[in-house]
Amino acid sequence: MKLLSVVVPCYNEEEVMLASYERLHTVLQGLSAYRHELIFVNDGSRDRTLQLLREIAAKDPQVKVLSFSRNFGHQIAITAGLDNCKGDAAVVIDADLQDPPEVIAEMVKAWEEGAEVVYGKRHVREGESAFKLLSAKYFYRFINRLADVDIPLDTGDFRLMDRRALDAFLGMREQHRFVRGMVAWVGFRQLALEYDREPRFAGVTKYPLKKMLRLATDAILGFSNVPLRLATIIGFLTSILAFAGILYTLYAKLFTEATVQGWTFLMIAILFIGGITLLVLGIIGEYIGRIYSEIKRRPLYIVSEKIGYGSGE
Ligand code: UDP
Numbered sequence: 001m002k003l004l005s006v007v008v009p010c011y012n013e014e015e016v017m018l019a020s021y022e023r024l025h026t027v028l029q030g031l032s033a034y035r036h037e038l039i040f041v042n043d044g045s046r047d048r049t050l051q052l053l054r055e056i057a058a059k060d061p062q063v064k065v066l067s068f069s070r071n072f073g074h075q076i077a078i079t080a081g082l083d084n085c086k087g088d089a090a091v092v093i094d095a096d097l098q099d100p101p102e103v104i105a106e107m108v109k110a111w112e113e114g115a116e117v118v119y120g121k122r123h124v125r126e127g128e129s130a131f132k133l134l135s136a137k138y139f140y141r142f143i144n145r146l147a148d149v150d151i152p153l154d155t156g157d158f159r160l161m162d163r164r165a166l167d168a169f170l171g172m173r174e175q176h177r178f179v180r181g182m183v184a185w186v187g188f189r190q191l192a193l194e195y196d197r198e199p200r201f202a203g204v205t206k207y208p209l210k211k212m213l214r215l216a217t218d219a220i221l222g223f224s225n226v227p228l229r230l231a232t233i234i235g236f237l238t239s240i241l242a243f244a245g246i247l248y249t250l251y252a253k254l255f256t257e258a259t260v261q262g263w264t265f266l267m268i269a270i271l272f273i274g275g276i277t278l279l280v281l282g283i284i285g286e287y288i289g290r291i292y293s294e295i296k297r298r299p300l301y302i303v304s305e306k307i308g309y310g311s312g313e
C-alpha cells in the first residue's frame with residue numbers, strides 16, 4: 001500500500017487545530033487505498049497549539065508532531081515537515097482550512113494518473129481583504145516578469161508532490177525559501193487543480209504585512225538577478241548624466257561668466273549621485289546579505305520535540 005504524507009504547518013492555531021485535524025482525518029480515512037501519516041509542524045506557537053497536538057497524537061498513531069524551538073516561519077515549517085515524511089507522495093496544506101482538505105482526494109487522483117506535482121490554483125477567494133487579493137494578484141504577475149522560472153499564478157503552498165519531485169525539492173537547502181517557486185523550478189510533470197479557497201475557519205491571519213513583504217523579497221531576490229542588473233543600469237545612466245554635467249561645467253567655465261551660479265547644479269548633482277550610489281549599494285547589500293547567510297550553513301530549523309516518530313526516525 002502506498003503511503004501518503006500530509007504536512008500541516010501550524011503557528012498559533014489553537015482555534016482551528018481540532019477542527020482541522022477532524023476534517024483531515026475524515027478525508028484520509030476516505031482514501032482507504034492508502035496508508036497515511038499526518039505531520040503537524042508546530043512553528044513555535046505561543047498558544048495552546050502544541051498541547052492540542054500532543055492530545056491528538058496520543059490518540060491517533062498516524063499523527064506525528066514536529067515542534068520547533070521558536071518561530072521559524074511558514075516556508076521553513078513546510079520544509080521541516082517534508083524532510084521528516086516518508087510518503088510516496090506528500091501533500092502540504094494550511095492548518096486554517098482555507099484549502100479544503102477534500103481537494104486532497106482529487107490531487108491523489110491526478111497523481112495516480114501520472115502528475116508528479118499537483119498544485120492547487122485558487123479559483124475564488126472568500127474572506128480575504130481587498131488589499132491581500134490585489135497585492136497577491138499583482139505580485140504573482142510581477143514576479144513572473146522578473147523570475148528565471150515560471151511560477152504559476154494564484155497558487156499557494158497547497159500541493160501534492162510525488163517522491164521524486166519531493167526529493168529534488170529537498171535537495172535545495174537554501175535559507176531563504178520561497179517554496180512555490182522552488183517547486184516550480186524543480187520541474188517534472190506539474191498539473192494545476194482549480195479549487196475554491198474558503199475563508200479562514202477561525203483565528204486571524206498569521207501573515208502580517210511584514211511577513212508578506214519578507215516572502216515577496218525572498219521570491220524576487222531568490223529567483224531573479226534583475227535587481228542587480230538594475231543597479232548596473234541605473235549606475236550606467238547616472239554616469240552618462242554625470243558626463244553631460246561635466247561637459248556643461250567645462251563649457252560654463254570656459255565660455256560664460258556664470259560659474260558661481262553653478263552652485264545649484266553642483267548641489268543637485270552631488271545629491272543625485274549620492275542617492276543613486278546608496279540605492280545601488282543597497283541592492284548589492286541585499287545579495288551580499290544572502291551570500292553571508294548561505295555561507296554560514298546554519299541548520300534551517302531546530303526541532304525541540306518529536307512526537308509519534310519511532311526511535312531512529
Ligand atoms: N504559519 C506558520 N508559521 C508562520 C506563519 C504562518 O507555520 O510564521 C502557518 C499558519 O499556521 C497556517 C499557514 O502557515 O497554517 C498559512 O498562514 P495563514 O493562514 O495565517 O496565512 P494566509 O492564509 O492569511 O496567507
Ligand code: MG
Binds near residue numbers: 094096098200205
Ligand atoms: Mg490562511
